[in-house]
Amino acid sequence: MSPPLSVALERAIDERQRRLVPTQDLLHNDVPFPTADLFSNDYLSLCTDPKLRQAFLDKISQMPLVFGSGGSRVLCGNAHVHVLFEERMKTFFRAPSALLFNSGFDANVAFWQAVPQAGDAIIFDELVHASTRDGLLGSRARSALYSFSHNSIPSLRDTILRVLGAHPEIARGSATLFIAVESLYSMDGDFAPLPELVQLVDELIPPGCGHIAVDEAHSTGIYGTQGRGLVSALGLENRVDTVLHTFGKARALTGAVLLCSPIVRKYIINYGRPFIFSTSLSYATVAAMDASCDYIESEAGTELISSLHRLSASFEQKLKVALASIPPHILSPFPRNTPSGFPEGITSPIFPIITSAPMPLAEFLRSLGYDTRPIPYPAVPRGQERIRVVVHAKNTEAELDDLITRLLEWAFMMAEKERKEKSHLHPRELAASPSYASYASCIRAVGLSKL
Numbered sequence: 001m002s003p004p005l006s007v008a009l010e011r012a013i014d015e016r017q018r019r020l021v022p023t024q025d026l027l028h029n030d031v032p033f034p035t036a037d038l039f040s041n042d043y044l045s046l047c048t049d050p051k052l053r054q055a056f057l058d059k060i061s062q063m064p065l066v067f068g069s070g071g072s073r074v075l076c077g078n079a080h081v082h083v084l085f086e087e088r089m090k091t092f093f094r095a096p097s098a099l100l101f102n103s104g105f106d107a108n109v110a111f112w113q114a115v116p117q118a119g120d121a122i123i124f125d126e127l128v129h130a131s132t133r134d135g136l137l138g139s140r141a142r143s144a145l146y147s148f149s150h151n152s153i154p155s156l157r158d159t160i161l162r163v164l165g166a167h168p169e170i171a172r173g174s175a176t177l178f179i180a181v182e183s184l185y186s187m188d189g190d191f192a193p194l195p196e197l198v199q200l201v202d203e204l205i206p207p208g209c210g211h212i213a214v215d216e217a218h219s220t221g222i223y224g225t226q227g228r229g230l231v232s233a234l235g236l237e238n239r240v241d242t243v244l245h246t247f248g249k250a251r252a253l254t255g256a257v258l259l260c261s262p263i264v265r266k267y268i269i270n271y272g273r274p275f276i277f278s279t280s281l282s283y284a285t286v287a288a289m290d291a292s293c294d295y296i297e298s299e300a301g302t303e304l305i306s307s308l309h310r311l312s313a314s315f316e317q318k319l320k321v322a323l324a325s326i327p328p329h330i331l332s333p334f335p336r337n338t339p340s341g342f343p344e345g346i347t348s349p350i351f352p353i354i355t356s357a358p359m360p361l362a363e364f365l366r367s368l369g370y371d372t373r374p375i376p377y378p379a380v381p382r383g384q385e386r387i388r389v390v391v392h393a394k395n396t397e398a399e400l401d402d403l404i405t406r407l408l409e410w411a412f413m414m415a416e417k418e419r420k421e422k423s424h425l426h427p428r429e430l431a432a433s434p435s436y437a438s439y440a441s442c443i444r445a446v447g448l449s450k451l
């Protein structure tokens, strides 16, 4: 007889598979790897950059110590490299102070678990990351959590007013109302309306009682001068209280840095469990973080950032035109607007494409060498199933054009299949759905190369 724990775990996994929730065992890596990366968070294509690799190797070859720090920073693991790198981050981001973490996940859990106090309240965008949610659930303010509709300023306004009514100590100025958002959301590829958000907080919350925390996991490195992020690009550094920059995405590594006030920093060092009870970053990792920052801040980094924005803007435009004639249930671009107060030229590299058949579409593209990923129900609500395409600095225009061509090819194959399934329809109704024959003319109309 199987032990009861195994029975319970297997039952849970079976149930998950029955609900068609993607379930993994990670026993094999993703080989053969497709030729074009259209999925990873490596927005600047730095993970495979030979110059960054060499810069890192040069750096560590000069260092007397490269391995582990030997403990948590509050025990014996507070090395010179950690202190120096925090100083660099503080200066670079023009922040009051900076605190290093082993990951963005740890930073969010540490901040949200430790910093809000009993009597405080927290409002969060309904789409914030799991690490923020985990932190919120362990927070002393966990009985006062309120979500607002994704990126909706009217919903945020209503929620702030409701919270101020329910927590008069905040309105009286003796407690804090925290607001948790991400600057760029990875699932929808859209931006938080930060300029309006800071204005709303100024308008509704007594001075000093609002605390805005922005997670820049997906925007660090790719917006603002030398990749300082979206808060900096929008000139909001002095109006946002805490900002998280992670190193796992555009910065091509692991680790994170939290920009916050000196008292928040000191409090987390002494009360933030993921900070206290984990071995600090190895010397080699901090050296790699340093090398990655050198690179992104250099001319070569600026070129990569420009390339990412140029490719993203052109892909967005071409995709919109290409999908205009496709029935929306087969393929449609995810609708999104740039929030007000954003300067020109801020483009998202993340493109969700809505389709009722995300798995077959991703498989079709993968067979052609394009690594996009399906996001099926229940990961997203029904009707919003999608594939996600992420543009990278070193994708090529030709490869992105070809991807659109392939998307169209697939869409017309699907339309043709539907026509056959509806062959009992009146010819007039049939004529209303696009046919495979119109595929070539559509490709020509959007100015893409033929297959």
Ligand SMILES: Cc1ncc(COP(=O)(O)O)c(C=O)c1O
Pocket (backbone or CB within 6 Å): 103, 104, 105, 106, 108, 129, 131, 182, 186, 215, 217, 218, 246, 247, 248, 254, 255, 256
């Ligand atoms: C918005 C957001 N915040 C935090 C994290 C966690 O960062 P890390 O991967 O460094 O643990 C992620 C990771 O996917 C994320 O997307």
